[in-house]
Amino acid sequence: MRNFHLAGRSTVHAQNGMVATSHPLAALAAIDVLRAGGTAADAAVAACALLGVIEPQSTGIGGDCFALLQPKGEGKITAYNGSGRAPKAATAEWYLERKINAIPLTSAHAVSIPGAVNAWATILRDHGKLGLDTVLQPAIKAAEEGYVVAPRVAFDWKNQFEKLKKGVNTERYLLPHGKPAVAGDVIRQPELGKTLRAIAKDGRDAFYKGAIAEDIVETLRGIGGLHTLDDFAAHTTETTSPIGTVYKGHDVWQCPPNGPGITMLVMLNILSRFDLTKFPALSVERFHLEAEAARIAYMMREQHVADPAFVKVDVARILTPEFAEEYGSQIRMDRMLDLPVVTPPMNPSTVYITVVDKDRNVCSFINSIAHAFGSAIVSNKTGVLLQNRGGGFRIQPGHPNCIAPGKRPLHTIIPSLVTKNGRAVMPYGVMGGQYQPVGQVRVLTNMLDYGCDVQEAIDMPRGLHYENIYQLEDGVPADIVEGLKKLGHKTASVVGPLGGGQAIWIDWDKGTLTAGSDPRKDGCALGY
Known part of the structure; x- marks a missing residue:
């Protein structure tokens, strides 16, 4: 039991449902979903999607996702691996021929195919009641109408200022007025809101096929990436x-x-x-x-x-x-x-979300764009900040974690x-x-x-x-x-x-x- 003479936090107690996240607005969004009849999975995805807007240094739809779910808190536990793969053209030989001995963390080569959106859709299919169209609404609202920057988010924004100044489309999307956001600033991301609306309407295919995927691939190939539309369309989540x-x-x-x-x-x-x-x-x-x-x-x-x-x-x-x-x-x-x-x-950043609902469905959920602000590459038109998870590969033939076509990097989350x-x-x-x-x-x-x-x-x-x-x-x-x-x-x-x-x-x-x-x-x- 804590000493109430000292600064600290009390534990939080409840009977029906509980959530814990790294941002109060995400916790509130998850509780709203639970009170509306959603499951732990619904609440986790809603919170995570919102965090991808309001905690952009840590997570987003340009990242990856892992989760453990146990219906009613007993019996079979299912693990979801929503990590992305290297492009089919990404061979170790390609890099070595060009004298690239390590993946540059702010290059297109650091961007593996983002796995989060497909993982969310898969988890909701198996454990949700509400669907992407409903649970993405808090994130859409925050992106379009704006959100207030929180202190820890501002701390990370300031520390990554030099990285963001040198990124691709980051000055446009992530450096309002040419400076890092500070606590209390209101940030709007209408392009990201439009992208989220498309995913809410058409599901995972909106991200991995069509205009969004085309824009991401065009952005990456424009700076030397090996990605193709087929790489995006072929992405799957492992259950x-x-x-x-x-x-x-x-x-x-x-x-x-x-x-x-x-x-x-x-x-x-x-x-x-x-x-x-x-x-x-x-x-x-x-x-x-x-x-x-x-x-x-x-x-x-x-x-x-x-x-x-x-x-x-x-x-x-x-x-x-x-x-x-x-x-x-x-x-x-x-x-x-x-x-x-x-x-x-x-040694990247991430967000973790835990949810238990009234039926004791249990969700342990983590989502990341790898390093703070990922690759510092934002897709030209979509507002999607892309991960740099591919930086976890080695370019070292014979090493277990050497890059290869369609391979997933050793993860951290x-x-x-x-x-x-x-x-x-x-x-x-x-x-x-x-x-x-x-x-x-x-x-x-x-x-x-x-x-x-x-x-x-x-x-x-x-x-x-x-x-x-x-x-x-x-x-x-x-x-x-x-x-x-x-x-x-x-x-x-x-x-x-x-x-x-x-x-x-x-x-x-x-x-x-x-x-x-x-x-x-x-x-x-x-x-x-």
Whole structure:
């Protein structure tokens, strides 16, 4: 229970429905959908579409989507992989012949086929009641009539000003008056509103065929891209089963590769070897163990995980206790392990949405345009800001994540769902690029090992061991920073906070829902 003498947020409680998002207007839109009889899936898509307008640095219809859904909170969980593919002409040889050894993040080559719209349509087909025509209305209204810029959105806008000045059509669409938007500005995007109206009317085909796709392809090919209309028309969403592990008597589920959720599961398996409760929640020992587990898991991911349609990913072996033991047994409490430095090609932005409706349908939903403001390429006429998820590919023949025609890149976005005895107890997620697996582990262990409620678990200071530097938030106490240095960790402060998270806890006995939302973003949890 929180100390009410100290600044902070209370958990949010409700009986009928609950949503948590990174922006209050998106949370409100989702609640409106639930009250109108929509399902958790309807509410999630409505919130996400709106966020694509009002939180443009993080998400949009030019991005990708992953989701986990469990009808009535028990039984079969379905995983939706709405990640986009490389163009059919994108071979490693094409790039190497032109002496391109890495995908430039603000080039047309970084733009994989956006998968979000098709994923939304697929999820609504399977789990919704209202349809795209209804759930896109809040986003259409915000784009056409305008929205007020929130503080965290303005923070990111300012930090990406130089990128946006150099982008394609970004000055026109995303730099009103030639400057980054500030909190309180009213922004209108009529071209994006028109695009959303077309999708609301004609569904996914409006995006992947016809005038919208033609404009996106023309924009990309005009700056050297390899995309074709056939690449767009052929895009599909993969519907599959989740992968999981057990931690403290709870089953933890993730989308399978090419999603990177397996990274989080490996971390949990390694930490299962230790009794975290021997150490305070804020302690050198806990931060050290978390970093070592992350370093091992990220090394595994770099070596083994990619699009399973192109590379064999032995998920079963990677998730065995023996795999965790092989590396976890080497962890020392008095120094860092000597491991290769892993440098993932991406550390992007995203939004995460969690919804539980009155029938206890559960939706764990994440959507992203990759780096902040994606590729900084806006389609000429449609107002669609395009992702740079293709920047996650390697141009390295023989590497599991080497680019290939129609291949999906190793992703970063991961929705999570925790169940117990087959019933959903917590759909949750932590956004923030490479931090996501670490953040999800931290929130879950805060709760299951340290007894935090969902809000306390989200609030606690964070760190990310990335590119051989332990990046620490300002809230990490100075004595912990010094203790980590003595163990060999190089430390640094992060400019922006690490990620942002949302979670809903389901109490089946009381029939109630408890939620939290991250103060690192603008959002909130709302229930009714």
